[in-house]
Amino acid sequence: MKLATWNVNSLNVRLPHVLSWLHQQQPDVLCLQETKLEDKQFPSDVIRDAGYIAAFSGQKTYNGVAILSRTEGADCVRALPNFIDEQKRIVALTFGEVRVVSVYVPNGQSIESDKYQYKLAWLNAFTDWLRSEAQRHAKLAVLGDLNIAPADADVHDPKAWEGQVLCSEQERKAFRDLLALGFKDSFRLFEQPAASFSWWDYRMMAFRRNMGLRIDHILLSDALVGACQSCIIDRAPRKLERPSDHAPVMVEMA
């Protein structure tokens, strides 16, 4: 079973890349973030023709998440039940015994910003909700753009990013609080190349210079960790014309 996540930065623009990647990689589940589409605009028919069922929670211009899957999921949740939020940032579905969450955590903009406080409050509510999800589903997978680089090894220039948004101690603590619910960062279950990142700024030729951050993650509950055989970041789509600034991350499960 292959599970993947990809912040596509507009599904409208990236649809050809997504269809091509689905065809090449054949994941069982692909979680998307930053679809930037209202639900009535979601390209369900095209996705269905590609062999996938889509569940989504979207809005115009910003945010928006989806889960594409080979089989129909159950018990769809499209918003945090414990946090009043106009922003569409989560969708969850159950496949067999496995609960899958596609999440787009707020960016935070800068640590001085109100958006940073919103990010921390949102993460707090998300963690509380996941605690109750974990009680119901031993096999829980959280995939998405968490907008946190958990450690200096996940940052191209830790000195330059020290204390900045995405790398601040409060955000890293929020990440550890998530793991403390009983998750592992699947990428770190395996030996990985140094300087592995999932996002590179569009500016400054950042991708060519590998000036990136690892902020897209697949968290697996302890009951799923044993079945995880690999976790990779696929840099190939970042090299295409008009790429998303994020690369897909994928785990293979026994």
Add this chain to the structure above:
DNA sequence: ATGGCTTCATAGTGAAGA
């Protein structure tokens, strides 16, 4: 180098991303 791109709302610029 505090922007440098890119997207989306717009119809000339501005917000937001990370």
